[in-house]
Every structure is written in structure tokens, then in C-alpha cells.
Amino acid sequence: MLPLLISEQIRQADAFTIANEPISSIDLMERASKAFVGWFINHFPDKSKSISFYCGTGNNGGDGLAIARLLKDHQYKNINVKIARFSQKESEDFTANFYRLQKTGIDITEINKGDTLPIEESAIIIDALLGSGLNKPLTGNYERLVKHINDLDRTVVSVDVPTGFFSDGEILPDATGIKADLVITFQQPKINFLLPESARYINCWEAVSIGVNEKFVQSLNSPYQLTEEKDIRGMLKPRHRFSNKGTYGHALIIAGQAKTMGAALLSASAAAHAGAGLTTACVPESGLTALNSYLPEIMAIIRNESESPEIEWDKFNAIAIGPGLGKGSDAIKLLSAVIKNHKKVLVVDADALNLLGEDKKLLKRLPAGSILTPHMKEFDRLFGDHKSWWQRLQTGLIKAKELNIYIVLKNDYTITITPDGKCYFNSTGNAAMASAGMGDVLTGVIVALLAQNYSPLDACIIGAYIHGKAGDELALPNRLNVVLPGKLVAQLPVTMAKLMA
Incomplete structure (x- = not known):
């Protein structure tokens, strides 16, 4: 570093x-x-x-x-x-x-x-x-x-x-x-x-x-x-012979509604492409056809608004919740259930962050080492309004320590703020990635790394880096003005392979 x-x-x-x-x-x-x-x-x-x-x-x-x-x-x-x-x-x-x-x-x-x-x-x-x-x-x-x-x-x-x-x-x-x-x-x-x-x-x-x-x-x-490239090369773990899907963990993505299934699909696809051995998406029944059509490798847990889905929490090495989830009563119940039953590190993004912003008691019950991935407005909903980014850094340092969590504050140089008082600035990424759905992809990458037994700190730092690096490899050599999240997802294994070479 x-x-x-x-x-x-x-x-x-x-x-x-x-x-x-x-x-x-x-x-x-x-x-x-x-x-x-x-x-x-x-x-x-x-x-x-x-x-x-x-x-x-x-x-x-x-x-x-x-x-x-x-x-x-x-x-x-x-x-x-x-x-x-x-x-x-x-x-x-x-x-x-x-x-x-x-x-x-x-x-x-x-x-x-x-x-x-x-x-x-x-x-x-x-x-x-x-x-x-x-x-x-x-x-x-x-x-x-x-x-x-x-x-x-x-x-x-x-x-x-x-x-x-x-x-x-x-x-x-x-x-x-x-x-x-x-x-x-x-x-x-x-x-x-x-x-x-x-x-x-x-x-x-x-x-x-x-x-x-x-x-x-x-x-x-x-x-x-x-963060520099040499740091990531030293942190990534290459795959070895005689490994299997169980070696690389099982990630669960709780996401999506009927009108926001794209967020769930991008996040789940990113988890699979970033190396989770198994990926399951907990989605509404109306989204099952879309999920099976988009990526048949993803397994499904079906949920509906009237009752909570049956989830065997111990099956999963890592769980992410939030992309496209909505803020209805069913979403609140799901988030509460995850926090109550999943004692491992949890990745919280998008709508789930806004729910935590409305219920500070729930925020304080997050499992130790959990990861929040807010953009600026979500950060302010969680921790109050700020007049500058420097103020956000200082608040982030206080809250990460107080809550024993990691905060991945997204911007051009995405910042991982840690419970032990560090701010790691990511050095990859470009303006072509300013496109709806990029945050959903980052969530999938981070939960995939957690499933593969990376520490929360390493999952945040590596996740931000390879997410941005994949975008760089697509945008910069090809002079692209826009990189779509789905294209970036497909680039992830290529980017990771280069860094592990």
C-alpha cells in the first residue's frame, strides 16, 4: 500500500x-x-x-x-x-x-x-x-x-x-x-x-x-x-488442482422485486463470475424465469410478500442483501431475519442500506465485520448529512470502529474504511463506469470473495480493485464512453486471471 x-x-x-x-x-x-x-x-x-x-x-x-x-x-x-x-x-x-x-x-x-x-x-x-x-x-x-x-x-x-x-x-x-x-x-x-x-x-x-x-x-x-496493483497480486488466491465447487464457497444474494430484477441478476451474476463455487439468488417468484434465462448456473430461493422464505442459513458462507430489494414490509422482515440468523459477515447494499438508515437499532445489530457499500447519499442517510467528503471520511472512521464494520464508500476512488481506523483508496475505475447497476456488480464481487474465505478487509479491497480494473480494461484500450455492468461482469474472470498470472 x-x-x-x-x-x-x-x-x-x-x-x-x-x-x-x-x-x-x-x-x-x-x-x-x-x-x-x-x-x-x-x-x-x-x-x-x-x-x-x-x-x-x-x-x-x-x-x-x-x-x-x-x-x-x-x-x-x-x-x-x-x-x-x-x-x-x-x-x-x-x-x-x-x-x-x-x-x-x-x-x-x-x-x-x-x-x-x-x-x-x-x-x-x-x-x-x-x-x-x-x-x-x-x-x-x-x-x-x-x-x-x-x-x-x-x-x-x-x-x-x-x-x-x-x-x-x-x-x-x-x-x-x-x-x-x-x-x-x-x-x-x-x-x-x-x-x-x-x-x-x-x-x-x-x-x-x-x-x-x-x-x-x-x-x-x-x-x-x-491500493496498488502489486498489493492485489499478493492478496489474490489462485485456484488449485483437486478443488471443487465446495472449495470456493456458497454465496446467497437476497435481492430484486418484480420491477427491479435487473439488480438481482447483475449481483448474482457478478458473484458467480468472481469465483463463488455456488451462487443462490433469493428472488420473488415473478423473477424466476428471468433468472433462469439470464444465468442458469444460479440457483434460486423463491419468496413472496405474504410469507418469509425458508432459508437454511448455515448452508451459506456469505450473504449479501439489498440490490433492488425495495423498502416494503417484506424487505424489512427479510433484513431483520438475516441479521438475526446469519452470524457471519453480511454485505449490505442499496435498499437494505436505506432500511438501516431508518432503523438505527437494526444497524447496531449487524454481525461483527459486516460490510456496508453506500454511495454518498446512502452514507448520509445512514450517518447524517455532511458538508464535505473529508467530513464523511472522519464520520466513517468513527462509525466503522463504533459498529465494528467495514464501510465501502463509493466514488471515483472508492474508499474502504475499517474498524481499526484505516482508509484504503482504490486506484482503479473510470468515468465510463458511471452507469446504473455498477454498484450491484460490486456487491456480487465482494460477497463472492467472502464465500471464498477472504477476510472482510481483503474482500473489500480486492473487490473494489478488480471491479474498477475490469472497467479499465474494457473502457480505456477501446476508448469506450460507457461500460455497461453486464459487460463488466463477463470481464471479471479475465481480469482476475491476469492479476493472478
Whole structure:
């Protein structure tokens, strides 16, 4: 797992690297600037393009000055630097890089408080005004300059973080910040890059290694982690000879109504394709023909509104409930019966989540280690309204511990929140997957992994990853604008086989 650090931990990691490598602060800045330039020149190869640097007088500005000098060394011909001198303070590394830059002949302009902002003719703007240490919204001269840059409608590349953007903590809805087409960030993405509020400020980002001491970063024991492919390869269990359907467990999906059988079909199909040895769907009688036609490999338990179905609870290694279930009295009875009789981990999704939101006593009776898979609105119905995604993270950490459950909070970077205080961000998935039924598929994948005796934590992390990875393998090489859930289900065994290879 790649640790994601808050701003204070980033400073600690830099200081430890400087003290123990050892390396001077200015040389670490040079290393970071070279990493930035290495990525930049491969993606902006036209050396005749005009580039304007906007630099503050702190270390982020020092990075910008070093990058400008290095690009000049790489024969970029049309570079100018504008320094925002809105404070009398400047960091030692900024000062050192300022003197180095003066020797290059690059045109340098200073912008002081209240100055008329300069006319900008460059095609590319490099934003190096303020870095990851920002802890309050922009005001005054910085706010005026940032709004001016945003109004220029140019290609903007930010150094480490967009000016005005908080690396962690709550982002205010009306906060002013640079709108960056690209952020080249140092060492690892900042936590807030992975939350939806970042879309206002960041079109895309790329993390470049600057050689910060990895052992020290791991020792910080950050609660925030990013899942990488190597993690999943180490967690997946290949199938072995002399195994049989019983080896891979029996999953039960309780889902669907007459008008919402699609959710049940997708979830049950995903469970089968993700490797459950046996999959049973508990569906209304009106849905039996659809189930048998869609996937004859799925067994059925028939239910009706007048009486509860007879379920041999001990037969099942894992149970999921909720997709397309509805919120009627029969659904409430079913959910209550599952919680009462199934003492193993339970996966709760969709309508079942909304039922738990209406009955907090039922929520508190969930079996230990159970998994909730809410999207944003379902999360707020369960745990109250929130003004930001950062607030949801903090609430999720509290509730996962309090209820001894796992919360799979769905978004672009789906987050698994654990009872022991960790948030695992998933690194796969794409906008083509924004289609009704994708959540039902994820539920089926997770319950299939539980049936195969994966731990709840591993089932959540692997489930989110392979779900997103299958979508990536369909959408990205084929340039698809939309990936339908049924197509993704069929891709799951292929994706898993590649990861196990």
C-alpha cells in the first residue's frame, strides 16, 4: 500500500530524508524539480512553446524557479518568470534558487501588492505560488492573482498542488484556487486529490518520486492508504488442482422485486463470475424465469410478500442483501431475519442500506465485520448529512470502529474504511463506469470473495480493485464512453486471471 500523508507528515518525511540520507534541503528541492521536469518534457515536447512561471517566495516558489532553470537547460526557448512578492518573507531555498535563476538570462518580473497584473501571452502557465502547507483560504492579492490566472484560459500545470487547494482537511465549497489541467505532485498524491471536491481544481495529476525515505514514510502509520496493483497480486488466491465447487464457497444474494430484477441478476451474476463455487439468488417468484434465462448456473430461493422464505442459513458462507430489494414490509422482515440468523459477515447494499438508515437499532445489530457499500447519499442517510467528503471520511472512521464494520464508500476512488481506523483508496475505475447497476456488480464481487474465505478487509479491497480494473480494461484500450455492468461482469474472470498470472 502507498501511504498518503497529511501536510505535517510530508514535512516530517522531507526533514527525515534531509537529516538521514543525508542531503541538503536545496539538493532535495533540486531532485524534486528534476523529477517534475522529467515528466514535463515527455508530455510537453514542443520547446518553442511559451511558458510563464508564477512563483511565490516560499519553497513551492523555489521549486518553480529551479524548474524554470532546468527547462532552460533542456533548450526550452520562451520562458519567463513572474514572482509574487506579497510578503517580505522568503525561504532560504527560494533565495538560493533565485540567485541561480538570475544567471540564466530568463526574464524575471516581480508582482507586488496592489500592482496591475501583467498581460499574459504564454500558452502554458506553471503554477508555483503556494504549496501543500496552505491552511487557510486565499484572500487579498493571492486571491486576485489566482482569479486572474483562471480567467486566462490557458494550459495550467501546478507544481505539487494547485495554489489555494488544501492537500488534506475540509475544502470549503467557495474556496478560490488555481484550476489546473495537470498537477505534477511529489512522491505520492495528496489525500484530497482522491476526493470529489478536487474536480473543481484538478483535471488530472501525476505523482513523481523524489526519493523521500520510504521506511520513514511507512513508520508514520498513516490511516490513509492507496491500493496498488502489486498489493492485489499478493492478496489474490489462485485456484488449485483437486478443488471443487465446495472449495470456493456458497454465496446467497437476497435481492430484486418484480420491477427491479435487473439488480438481482447483475449481483448474482457478478458473484458467480468472481469465483463463488455456488451462487443462490433469493428472488420473488415473478423473477424466476428471468433468472433462469439470464444465468442458469444460479440457483434460486423463491419468496413472496405474504410469507418469509425458508432459508437454511448455515448452508451459506456469505450473504449479501439489498440490490433492488425495495423498502416494503417484506424487505424489512427479510433484513431483520438475516441479521438475526446469519452470524457471519453480511454485505449490505442499496435498499437494505436505506432500511438501516431508518432503523438505527437494526444497524447496531449487524454481525461483527459486516460490510456496508453506500454511495454518498446512502452514507448520509445512514450517518447524517455532511458538508464535505473529508467530513464523511472522519464520520466513517468513527462509525466503522463504533459498529465494528467495514464501510465501502463509493466514488471515483472508492474508499474502504475499517474498524481499526484505516482508509484504503482504490486506484482503479473510470468515468465510463458511471452507469446504473455498477454498484450491484460490486456487491456480487465482494460477497463472492467472502464465500471464498477472504477476510472482510481483503474482500473489500480486492473487490473494489478488480471491479474498477475490469472497467479499465474494457473502457480505456477501446476508448469506450460507457461500460455497461453486464459487460463488466463477463470481464471479471479475465481480469482476475491476469492479476493472478
